[in-house]
Amino acid sequence: MRIAMYSTKPYDRRSFEAAANPQGHAFTFLEPRLTRDTAVLARGTEAVCPFVNDDLSAPVLEALAAGGTRLVALRCAGFNNVDLHAAARLGITVARVPAYSPHAVAEFTIGLLLSLVRGIHRAWQRTRDGNFALDGLLGFDLHGRTVGVVGTGKIGALVARGLAAGFGCRVLAQDVRPDPALQAIGVAYADIRTIAAQSDIITLHCPLTPETHHLIRAETLALARPGLVLVNTSRGGLIDAEAAIEALKTGRLGGLAIDVYEQEADLFFEDLSNEILTDDVLARLLTFPNVLVTGHQAFFTREALGAIAATTLDNASRFAAGQPLGAAAVTEAAVVPQQDGAR
Numbered sequence: 001m002r003i004a005m006y007s008t009k010p011y012d013r014r015s016f017e018a019a020a021n022p023q024g025h026a027f028t029f030l031e032p033r034l035t036r037d038t039a040v041l042a043r044g045t046e047a048v049c050p051f052v053n054d055d056l057s058a059p060v061l062e063a064l065a066a067g068g069t070r071l072v073a074l075r076c077a078g079f080n081n082v083d084l085h086a087a088a089r090l091g092i093t094v095a096r097v098p099a100y101s102p103h104a105v106a107e108f109t110i111g112l113l114l115s116l117v118r119g120i121h122r123a124w125q126r127t128r129d130g131n132f133a134l135d136g137l138l139g140f141d142l143h144g145r146t147v148g149v150v151g152t153g154k155i156g157a158l159v160a161r162g163l164a165a166g167f168g169c170r171v172l173a174q175d176v177r178p179d180p181a182l183q184a185i186g187v188a189y190a191d192i193r194t195i196a197a198q199s200d201i202i203t204l205h206c207p208l209t210p211e212t213h214h215l216i217r218a219e220t221l222a223l224a225r226p227g228l229v230l231v232n233t234s235r236g237g238l239i240d241a242e243a244a245i246e247a248l249k250t251g252r253l254g255g256l257a258i259d260v261y262e263q264e265a266d267l268f269f270e271d272l273s274n275e276i277l278t279d280d281v282l283a284r285l286l287t288f289p290n291v292l293v294t295g296h297q298a299f300f301t302r303e304a305l306g307a308i309a310a311t312t313l314d315n316a317s318r319f320a321a322g323q324p325l326g327a328a329a330v331t332e333a334a335v336v337p338q339q340d341g342a343r
């Protein structure tokens with residue numbers, strides 16, 4: 001099968017070329033993002049392979065379908081960028097990589113949290129400039145702190161386990177499907193308001209859906225303990241960034257570490273160091289000493305890239321052979337309905 005890969009970076013190409021490909025699927029590696037304008041590049045291609053910031057809204061899917069595309073093989077776990085209703089209407093199958101390395105994202109989350117609360121990233125910058133002073137780097141112990149973990153699926157469960165069992169935190173969690181294995185190690189499930197009111201740290205690991213959009217907003221932040229530290233390695237749209245800025249200005253939010261940003265699509269994964277940053281919200285966020293931003297990097301390990309390539313190729317082979325996609329299938333039914341009070 002010929003597969004048009006959008007938003008291709010050299011590391012994507014390397015990992016897909018290194019992966020076992022017994023069915024001999026042929027890739028067209030395209031650098032542009034998938035948009036209404038670039039959908040034409042996939043004309044005559046049975047499958048496309050998009051990434052997190054590619055546009056799979058109805059008009060784009062219609063253009064792909066008109067060009068003969070029958071499979072959207074996402075090379076990521078999240079599928080919030082796909083209009084699943086339109087895909088079903090157009091007879092396009094959507095597949096994803098449900099789990100490539102939850103460890104990659106969970107470990108990065110803990111890394112961001114530690115960096116932020118201990119100022120490790122700032123110390124790195126200072127010492128390179130001959131500044132060995134500690135002023136401004138005063139942190140706090142994670143041990144004994146209350147951490148709210150929102151979404152305890154594959155990634156959130158690892159984070160909750162690491163913080164509870166490894167660091168000795170009290171972990172409160174929220175999920176539409178509580179995990180008994182986490183409850184057995186002392187993780188207590190609560191609603192988002194309780195989590196906001198009781199947590200020193202909140203880390204987000206639920207998918208972005210209409211229900212979770214701006215889950216963290218002015219109203220949620222108003223409930224928070226002053227100095228709350230917020231970490232988001234899930235999807236940018238979970239946080240209202242402008243509300244976060246207001247909370248940072250008052251100190252209600254004591255720290256923010258984000259690997260994802262709602263308006264990241266035109267920014268992340270690109271070197272824009274010689275460009276003018278026109279996103280004033282992101283520009284403001286970058287001025288705070290207690291904000292740490294990374295460019296959607298949590299997934300980026302050798303293990304994860306290898307697993308993404310292997311699963312994507314397997315998804316293509318299954319589709320070509322008419323076999324069920326199993327857990328990789330993305331259908332409208334895959335969108336988890338929200339429980340009362342979950343928001």
Ligand code: NAD
Binds near residue numbers: 298
């Ligand atoms: P998962 O499906 O295993 O877990 C998601 C959990 O969220 C599930 O337990 C689900 O029940 C829960 N959930 C659904 N709706 C909820 C709601 N309204 N409130 C609370 N919980 C809710 O997914 P995962 O593999 O753990 O990934 C989590 C998220 O991480 C993905 O949705 C994706 O957006 C993001 N992600 C980011 C990166 C990165 O590089 N930054 C990489 C991979 C995944």
